[in-house]
Amino acid sequence: MSTTESAADNGVNVQALLDARNALTDAPEAAEFTWRATNEWLRGTHSKTTIQQYSGLGADHEHKSVFSYNADHPEVFASEDLAPTPVEFLLVGLASCLTAGVAAVAQNRGIQLESVKATVEGDMNILGILGADPEVRNGYKNIRVNFEIEADADADDIAALVAQSQKRSAVFDALTNPTNVTVTVS
């Protein structure tokens, strides 16, 4: 599988990623990244998160601009529905991570993508967050992602793109494996 001879162009600089992999294998400390977000309460269940700074490759970095996202809860939760629900942001993260992975893997395999569309659904029983049933967990019990992909590849190769994308996805890993979460008050 050669990337240099491939005519496929999905807009992913795979060579830079492969170079980074080689460079970081010899300098593992530079591979340590920290991602950050700052959240401020507005009113009710409405809050605003801003994202600008992150660290990695042994230095602090700033995104080209400050990104901000509002979150709220819907009217059926007696909220004002001014913005998506936090659990929906999880779906945003999962879908965009898997899609980015599909593009990168396709580029690496010389597969030209025409269109990629992902639909994500997560099932949740809200008796958990309402504290009404201790047997029910708060979080998603099941998440389903369906991809519709048009590309110059057969069905098995497309299935393999999606499978490999899951294997290398940070958000898929974060949702499917336990992570220690520490919350402090200063």
Add this chain to the structure above:
Amino acid sequence: MSRVLSEQSIEHVVLERGEVANTWKTERWDSLRLLTPNWLTRLPGLEYDGEDPDGFMAVDELVAFLERYASHVEAPVRTGVTVTSVSRVEDEYLVETDAGRWQAPAVVLASGPFNRAHVPAVAAELPARLDQLTPVDYKRPDQLKPGRVLVVGASATGLQLADELLRSGREVTVAVGEHVRMPRTYRGRDIMYWLDELGRHDERYDEVDDLVRARHVPSPQLVGTPDRVDLDLNALTDRGAELVGRLGAVNGTTAAFAGSLRNVCNLADLKLKRLLNTIDQQGGFDAGPRPEPTRVSDDPRVLIDLAGYDTVLWATGFRADYTWLDVDVLDRKGEIRHAGGVVKDAPGLYRVGLNFLRRRKSSFIHGAEDDARDLVEHLAARLTGSPV
């Protein structure tokens, strides 16, 4: 290695901590057979010459084969000699043992890749009342308490032990991470025949796409039995096993398993299909039969209360032991830095018998010969001062 050194009249000694084939005699389970058929079991100057070329050697048969080989090639083996240290002294190596010292311009590390069972850190979090066992300690089912067993790992070892425990009547849960699925036979021939035909066994370390990946591919889900059956996750499911994802964490008595079971099974199924397609294309065959996709329940459990279990069996791989190696040649992961068995930054030091050392077959018995010839050539050139 010794045989090829002798062919070149290079004076050497083979140090063995126990007896010939020690690991096979003492650190393997009773029912184990080789994953490779007898016709592939050959070493330089000695091939399998028995009645059953398509069979798979049991451990006692392999031990007999290796003992026969040692005397056949008149290997200068010193048994019962434990190496306690290998260190560098100027241009040579000092080998200290419990039976004296050797100093040599070249040392070949042939101590095997499977010295210690690897157990993940999460083992320390398990409730103390659970028995924990590794494949090095495991011999047979009746050694375990009768209750439920959690087998962690779904490569050759995990599947074979899970299968044997299910047959002994135990309830078994298998935690499944990334794995390699293979049928025992395809188109009436052993899968090893096809891998050999495709040239896979001879693929070289300096030609492969991703060497790090190639060296860490899990052992294929295979078992060598007289009836040449397939052993895959579907076979375990049919026998009553419960499949769950990779073990991620333990909190109190609750174990958490990754929600990626479907994807790891899908990855293995797709890869198997590509292999079989390649065999068909290379042979000019019509598409042959395809194994049933791995059956994964709609809702595999991600949290399990271990209160109902007696034993956790770790089939999570092995690591080489280099605690006696006092030369700075290990990387940050504790693996030896080498280029095709020529240890880096340590002239005269060689390593044999690792996964994909020089070729995909390097860790197979029949892979030893080509590697030994290459490395002895390198070693001989160094001894005579020729450029290498």
